Amino acid sequence: MRASRLVTLLLLLQNRGRMTAQQLADELEVSVRTVYRDVEALGAAGIPLYGEAGHAGGYRLVEGYRTRLTGLTADEAQAAFLAALPGAAAELGLGEALAAAQLKLRAALPAELREHAGRIQQSFLLDAPGWYGDADRTPHLATVAAAVWTRRAVVLHYRRWRAPEEIERRVEPYGLVLKAGRWYLVAGGPSGIRTYRVDQILELQPLEDDFTIPNGFDLAAHWNSSLADFRARLHTGEALVRLTPEGARRLGVTPTGDEWTQTRVPIESIDHAHGEFLQLGTDIEVLAPPELRDRIAATVRTLTARYQGHP
Template sequence: MKSSRLVSILLLLQTRGRLTAAQLAEELEVSVRTVYRDVEALGAAGVPLYGDAGHAGGYRLLDGYRTRLTGLTAGEAEALFLAGVPGPAAELGLGSTLAAAQLKVRAALPGELREHADRVSGRFHLDAPGWYARAEETPYLTAVADAVWNGRVLDVRYRRWREPTDVERRLEPYGLVLKAGRWYVVAGPGPRTFRVDQILGLTVSDEEFTRPGDFDLAAYWTAYQRDFHERLHPGEAVVRIAPTTLANAFEGRAVTVDGAPDGDGLVRATVPVESPAHAHDEFLRLGTAVEVLEPPELRARIAGTVAELARRYA
């Protein structure tokens, strides 16, 4: 811990210039006395650091003393600071690690690249969850992440949607995925996908496992999402629909469009749907921006609802 703290003091002074012992103590969450000892240790190690007394005093490094990373372009520096999402990192127990890493990178960047990185972090903020998504509590996320990293088997009590809801599972965790603010663990045998927030209890086993050498987490997740959508929307509906509505309402589905817009500005499209009842509600919400052509039973069902609405509001 001390060596890490000494590096942090060095990098803070390198990036911010003069800092008082109190400011360093607050930044590092230690006592002022600890900062005094650390500064003495840095001086004894040959770091050209000196302190000024008085109201405007503080510690600073000798001008020109710094370390630099070489080979980074402006775009790479910007990407480094855009890629670090603090929320998910904190959930994994890596919040302080991420902050320390960014500090080290920033300290080593030449002035021009540091300016680029600061501009990105000040102008772009990544917020993964959707607007109406309730934050899910994931008390076992850190333990799952540790098991993923160290190749440890997990014995979990898991809640699924179908009966029996609460089941016992032995998992060989291959990787973690964050999707729309929700964490999933991909685990063998299988592999299969489990929601981390549905883990009710967890024991880390002493048993180790070997992750398959040919397993590609990104490729698995892409295929899993494709299969999920195919299972979720097994039916089809043919509709006349406004192009903008089609793009916004059915994003992510394998929609096919037949021809150019007609005289009303609508296109003919085939849309994957979940079930007649779900499709009925889904298309009604779109109002006059869509007309269902097929299947006949769905069209008749919507026509009946519209007729009833007209009668009520007449």
């Protein structure tokens, strides 16, 4: 533990320049007395650092000195690839490892690139979840992630939307995907490769069984293929509509001019399209299928009668 702390202290000085004993103590979560002892230990080991007295004083390294002690631990290497998603790293139990990895990566950079990296970190933030809806509770996420890292099979007690609603299944975790603030597990099982929502895992039993990911499996390619297949199965019908330029923009359709645009759009179902198209208000007219047009017309008549009445 102390060796790790000494390396961290050294990297802090290399990254930030002069730091007071109190600042170092706050960063390392130790007492100022411990910082004094650590600084003495580094000096005895031949590290060229010195202290400056006074209000503007503190500890600093001799100008031009750079340490090569920037090797990453396994956790830090994993966390480094989640640098754009600090929230995700924290959910996976890698928050502290991410901070340590970033410190070591910054220490390995030349001064001008280190300053540039600092500006990027201060100026850009990726917030993955959508605006509406609370974050999913994922109490088993860290255990699932551990199974992914170590290539160990697990037994899932899982809740799904169709009967039987609760199932138990042995799976081999290939990878995790964070989509719109929701975690998904891609895993191999008795019926092939399937995707499971981590927040729907009711119980999880890690096993000692090792597994090997099939040759040629690519998590990103599999996920994109699954999304395309899902959309193809989702949109089983189509509707013929007329759209104003604003309606075309909101529906993602290229307008044909400044007036109305007639086009066909895929729909999931009459019920789903009814709700989606109503949101476009007067910027859309449904021409077909007749059932959908009649449903929207009936809704409009009901709303007209309701709002023509007195409060």
